[in-house]
Amino acid sequence: MKSAVGTGASVSVSLCSGKYDICSHLTERKQGFFSLSALLIALIVSAAFILGAAIFYSILSYLSERRSLEFRLKKAIMNQRLYMEYQPLVCAKNERVVGVEALVRWHDPLYGHISPELFISMAEQLNLYPDISKLVMEKATRELKPLLLADAQFTLAINIGKYEINDPFFLDNLLRVLQHNAIRPQQIKIEITERSGEYYKKNRRLFLTGEEPRIAHRPR
Secondary structure, three states: OEEEEEOOOEEEEEEEOOOOOOEEEEEEEOOHHHHOOHHHHHHHHHHHHHHHHHHHHHHHHHHHHHHOHHHHHHHHHHOOOOEEEEEEEEOOOOOOEEEEEEEEEEEEOOOEEEOHHHHHHHHHHOOOHHHHHHHHHHHHHHHHHHHHHHOOOOEEEEEEOHHHHHOOOHHHHHHHHHHHOOOOHHHEEEEEOHHHHHHHHHOHHHOOOOOOOEEEEOOO
16 A cells, blocks of 8 residues: 655655555655745745846846936046037138137937037036036147147137136136147137126126137127
C-alpha cells in the first residue's frame, strides 16, 4: 500500500508491503523558494512587481527629462553648444560693412533650431541667463578679435537685456574681457532693445561714455 502526504514545507511518501509487516517512509523537504508558505511567496512576488514598476518609472522619468528642452538647454550651455551668428552692419552712405551684430543661436540635435525668443525666455525662468550673457560676451569678442584688431573702425554690437542693465558688474566684466583680447572699448556697441528701455533709463548711471562701450537704444 502506498500513501502520500504533502505539507507546505515537505512531502512524505509511505510504502507498505501487503505480505509482510514492513513499511518504508520517505520524506522530502522542499528547498529554496518552494519551501516558503504561499502567503510569503505572494508577498515576495508583489514586492518584486512594485520594485520593478518603480525602476521602470524612474528610467522613464530620466529619459523624459533628458528629452525635455529645459534639461537640454542646461546641457547646451554647460557644454558651450550655443553658437554665434553675425549680422552685418552696413553704412548707408557707401554700403560698406562697418561692423556686425552678435546673435546667439541654439541648434539642438533632437529638436533642431530653437527660437532665440524661446530659449532666452526659458533661460531667464531657469536662472540660466547670466551664463548665456557671459557666453555671448566671451565668444563674440574671441571670434571677432581678428577683425576688430585689423580695423580700428570696425564695431561689434552686443544685445543686452534687463539682467545686464541691473548688473552693476556687467561693464567691468565686459571691459575685462576686452582688455584680455586687446580690443578697444570704443569698438563695442551695446544695443538695448525697446522692452529693456525702462530698465536702462532707471540704471543709466551704470552705462558711462568715454572709454566705456558705446550705447545704442534700438526699438524692437
